[in-house]
Amino acid sequence: xxxxxxxxxxxxxxxxxxxxxxxxxxxxxxxxxxxxxxxxxxxxxxxxxxxxxxxxxxxxxxxxxxxxxxxxxxxxxxxxxxxxxxxxxxxxxxxxxxxxxxxxxxxxxxxxxxx
Amino acid sequence: xxxxxxxxxxxxxxxxxxxxxxxxxxxxxxxxxxxxxxxxxxxxxxxxxxxxxxxxxxxxxxxxxxxxxxxxxxxxxxxxxxxxxxxxxxxxxxxxxxxxxxxxxxxxxxxxxxxxx
Numbered sequence: 001x002x003x004x005x006x007x008x009x010x011x012x013x014x015x016x017x018x019x020x021x022x023x024x025x026x027x028x029x030x031x032x033x034x035x036x037x038x039x040x041x042x043x044x045x046x047x048x049x050x051x052x053x054x055x056x057x058x059x060x061x062x063x064x065x066x067x068x069x070x071x072x073x074x075x076x077x078x079x080x081x082x083x084x085x086x087x088x089x090x091x092x093x094x095x096x097x098x099x100x101x102x103x104x105x106x107x108x109x110x111x112x113x114x115x
Numbered sequence: 116x117x118x119x120x121x122x123x124x125x126x127x128x129x130x131x132x133x134x135x136x137x138x139x140x141x142x143x144x145x146x147x148x149x150x151x152x153x154x155x156x157x158x159x160x161x162x163x164x165x166x167x168x169x170x171x172x173x174x175x176x177x178x179x180x181x182x183x184x185x186x187x188x189x190x191x192x193x194x195x196x197x198x199x200x201x202x203x204x205x206x207x208x209x210x211x212x213x214x215x216x217x218x219x220x221x222x223x224x225x226x227x228x229x230x231x232x
Contacts, residue, residue, distance in 0.1 A: 031218050042206065042225060043220075043222040050218070090161065092160075104161075106160035107160045108159055
């Protein structure tokens with residue numbers, strides 16, 4: 001059974017509208033991440049979280065908010081969606097160990113089209 | 116800043132041929148880089164293919180190999196004989212073993228691999 005799930009899997013949104021992407025993990029991991037991928041680019045980190053009720057800005061946070069209400073759930077919020085936010089969004093979880101970069105486990109992605 | 120550069124795709128090979136996907140990295144803010152290859156099959160999320168945390172070491176999985184070369188800052192992915200089921204997108208990634216960026220990864224843009232029967 002998939003340990004990281006995302007919803008919705010695809011979405012069409014209108015410019016200026018609000019979009020919420022949800023992520024749920026059953027790995028019991030403390031760390032969760034939101035990435036976006038655009039054609040020709042690698043995954044870029046938007047927000048991440050080390051613990052419930054706390055989020056951190058990643059490399060490209062502008063235009064996005066994040067919410068981590070519990071260890072299992074991590075949401076990405078686009079308050080005013082824009083055309084430039086059309087992309088595929090990936091959620092991931094991990095549990096970095098003592099001095100070891102641990103594996104990140106990814107969801108299947110959400111394809112967002114903003115019109 | 117930190118960055119990862121990998122072979123531009125798509126890469127097209129025939130079944131049973133050998134494969135190499137190049138990956139080079141720049142780790143200007145990372146004290147102890149460690150390196151990963153992830154793979155994304157159609158309709159699925161990324162999954163770890165292999166990782167190496169120590170320079171000079173080789174990682175291997177599912178017939179794929181990659182050696183962490185600190186001198187050339189490279190982590191090329193190789194396979195001696197590909198199968199059609201290897202068709203996927205391959206991502207090279209750079210992590211921070213023990214520094215302030217622990218937990219974060221820097222990804223390359225991904226290389227599409229198409230294997231023809």
